[in-house]
Amino acid sequence: MDFVEVVRKRRMVRHFKPDPFARESLERILDLARRAPSAGYTQGQSFLVVTVPERRRAVAEACDESFEVELYGYPWISEAPVQILACTSEAAYRFGHRDPEELPQDGSEIQWPVPYWYFDLGCSVMLILLAAVNEGLAAGYARVIDVPRLRELLGIPEDVIPVGVIPIGYPDRDVPSPSLRRGRKPASEVIHWERW
Template identity: 35%
Template sequence: MEFAEVVRRRRMVRRYAPDPVDRAVVDRMVAHAQRAPNAGFTQGWAFLVLDTPADVALFWESTGADPDTHNAWLDGMRTAPVIIVPLASRRAYLERYAEDDKGWTDRSEDRWPVPYWWVDTGMASLLILQTAVDEGLGACFFGIPGEHVETFRAAFGVPDDHAPVGAITVGHRLTDTGSSGSPARRERRDDVVHRGRW
């Protein structure tokens, strides 16, 4: 598929067919994510791949999705056979930039007006989303509720120095992937690019 077509077709898919996703395809997604740009070549990210029914169910349970609670969004998202959780490590960046070639030995977060651990892991997440499209799959990036981050960490043994930037469901798209129950579809804005001056 041409790159322009991948970009054009990328959208958040919230309901999936029951077919499993080939593990080799999931491996390509995370391999592509690791090619994302990252400050100082820190690579301060990690990717938790949940691709068994037990792990997927534990994800939903640990992030507060009560199995008896039904709504269109949650019911659809729980049909995904794979969840990838991109995690960012602030510590990795502070340590990397204290090395001799950078020299910020004070490890101060004040040197980071933009926290690139979040930015870089976000870019890696986009590569997962784009790879899903290129592989003919659907995917959706969404947030883990803040009040459930610690139960998520405990459920999967995530170290304290890694924080989830969100989660990505992956699966085969249904023929009808309309967003029933969602607000009316918004149009893409065309007033966000400014040349020379705002």
């Protein structure tokens, strides 16, 4: 699919058909996620794929799916055949493997101007969302609420932060988010040329 078409077609979908999709599609999506940029090439992003229905339901509970069902009418986090948990590691950025000359000489942790572990994960998430569209699929995004529960359920290490869940599958007719009523801001409001 043409890049512009993929970008324009992407939207957060909140209702999925139960039909599974090809394993090769999932592998292509995950491979593209690894191609995101990362500060200092730290590559603190990681991805946990969940497909077993009972486990998907438990993941969805950790995202407070009942609230989403009230809002959108469907259990869209658990009903999609695949969930990708988008994870990051602050520790990898502060203490991760680096060339000795990159580390502060006094043994302190590396200081970053903004939390790049979240920035880099956002880059990967966008690639996943676009790659899903490119495969003829759809994806959504839900924030994780109960991190300790997810850690216990899926054996996620303490230094890894599960940030969000991306359900992927074939789209079904859903209810548009009420936030969309705000409309897309005009270019003149968000793009500044030469001076603000």
